[in-house]
Amino acid sequence: MAKAKVIFFCQECGYESPKWMGKCPACHQWNTLVEEKVSKKSERHEVGSNQTRKRKKPQSLKEVSSKEESRVTTNMEELNRVLGGGIVPGSLVLIGGDPGIGKSTLLLQLSSQVANLNMNVLYISGEESEKQTKLRAERLEVSENDLFIMAETNLEYVIDAIDEMNPSFVVIDSIQTVYHDAVTSAPGSVSQVRECTSALMKVAKSKGIPIFIVGHVTKEGAIAGPRLLEHMVDTVLYFEGERHHTFRILRSVKNRFGSTHEMGIFEMKEEGLVEVNNPSEIFLEERSQGVAGSTVVASLEGTRPMLVEIQALISPTQFGHSRRMATGLDHNRVPLLMAVLEKRAGLLLQNQDAYVKVAGGVKLDEPAIDLAVAISVASSFRDHPTRLMMCLSVR
Template identity: 65%
Template sequence: MAKTKTKFYCTECGYESPKWYGKCPGCQSWNSMVEETVSSGVKTQGMSGMNSSLFQGTTKPQSIVDIEGGQEPRVDTKIGELNRVLGGGVVPGSLILVGGDPGIGKSTLLLQTSHSLAASGLKVLYISGEESVKQTKLRAERLGALSAQLYVLCESNMEQIEQSIEQIAPDFLVIDSIQTVYQPDVTSAPGSVSQVRECTARFMRLAKNGGIAIVLVGHVTKEGAIAGPRMLEHMVDCVLYFEGERHHTYRILRAVKNRFGSTNEMGIFEMREQGLDEVTNPSELFLSERAMGVSGTTVVASMEGTRPVLVEIQALVATTHFPSPRRMGTGIDYNRLNLIIAVLEKRMGLYMQTQDAYVNVAGGVRLDEPAVDLAIAVSIASSVQDKPTRPYDAVFGEIGLTGEVRAVARAEQRVKEAQKLGFKRVILPEKSLKGWKHPKGIELIGVETVSQALKAALE
């Protein structure tokens, strides 16, 4: 009879211990140790996961200049926003992890992608461990995603999945989700650290040896991180997060890891009854409900990867009824907000010790580049003085602690996007005006300090 013993694993770094720790000795993370029951008598000779070679055959070291082969052509998914985030398309043999909140649209996006690839002549296998094949077909009928080259399977046994892959020989494979797949040789429950690690290693081997592009759907924790060991994100080639507010119809796809492209790109979709539609001009979407002539609002020209996006920054400053004023920011970094308020108090003389400050990025978008600093400062000052900015002004620039406005990258693209949407003036750093040809029909106001920017915006 097999003996069982209890082990504890760190979900962040994979550290293994016979006893529980509140703080992981390996990575110093708090409350990251999870319990697993392991059977010491189970045979594992047939396992081909973590304990076997990644590539078939024997290899020897080679000089990098002598290695034959070039860049493999990417596979066009026919979904422009997804191609943008992936770096131009799906790389054959890549392993991609997609995470997101329940009901956000992960399965919808991947089923539409599967249909697009199948319609282009590729053989696609969609394996679901959460829905029956009839339920998957109902979803496909609603999305208009029926194709003869799209195969569907309801299975969670890793060995059965491998047999199906060998039988179908797909070019593109979707696993929905990795937390439902289990390896019979591993005694722990599906979704445990051992199961996720072993099954992911097997899928990685299938992708690399067979040239199959594999997408794994991952559950997320209540904190928003992908459930399971941190090693899962290290093993895959690309990690995508599908996010959005439930009160809005659009969704945002971001890459936080991409071995074959940039991690600064963002794809925007709108959820409709027939599925997800691409949003090719997000600036129009984010500014569609903007109120004119109201204090505390400013439009910022931000960059999401290579794409300029115009978004409205809203600020509300009101008298506080508490000893310590509140500072709240939605869609921006909280520490950055406090820094900007400190600069406004010290360098501009705005007294805010008895006032609450609330800043919001309209539309639920999150902006984390320093170029939004100046727009935040203008919005706060506009609310404090109750003076609205001009309705067709756009602002961007980074603020330093001495009150200077620093240059930011890609000023030309930001200005052209503002001009395309009908803006008449752009307030930007003085140093960002150099090195490019200024377009006609739009006024560019270069500023060196926050004081100059507020004077130009609120005059």
């Protein structure tokens, strides 16, 4: 048996190095190289290599059909909006989020709706047993005959199950628990995640099966594993939400079949995730009237406008250096807007602490909200409600 070779992989970009370095020469990130043992390429084999490969010939661009493939449309309108109109056959979708945020709940409900369309669904769980998945299904009132569950972490067994069953929809929960026997490193490592994702991509493209995979996130909020993982898949979705709020936001950061600016909003209840059709109502339902530092602004997220509340609190600083904190928007925009107010509007804000927040846990990056942030800061500094401030400015 050949001795395993030690290679250092970068967790950010997947760069390979024969020795450890403090800084990755490819992505220039510090302390991202980890040690892994890999076998020789001659000893490794690809999953599904026993299948005969069809050799393709180059085609003229005019000969290629541009007809759009029919999407699988579910009853979850929020998910359909984020995906660009529905599930694309043969697509590989990656869903990331904090632990306990509801990723498995969302995918189990999605599997149930796809099974209701008389389509076979294979739900593979590497973190829970069949009994645990059954208990969650009973809580969510999911009991479709076309929904099959399987607790397995070996990639070869997973591929064999897909070949035998030939399902119309597959869920892998999660990619960090799946391993390939040909890779000697531990499950969840850079090599395992890369090889398993590549094999699943080949299965999705060759058979035309949409595959949804779950990815863990790091403490910084990014999907764990190499950055190459996000480049390999077709769509990357982030499932976000605050711990003390029941609302969950599904955001698309990469989508080869649709827009990346769409956002879906759900509410976590006892029976599972429930769609929120009117997000403006939930974002403004607890808003107090006549309070200084509060401004309502219309923000366009994708194709849907939403009314959100910008809250600002300005107070004298107790230290030599004033603080600038922002939640739900870019931190660097608050000092810039306060500098504009101090230079052009004559507001002395250099000795004031500023705390700006977007209510409801939503994150906004639209430049149109800068006016609402500036008005909220000025309203809190003057201690006047926003409506009165706007009337004074008109006069």
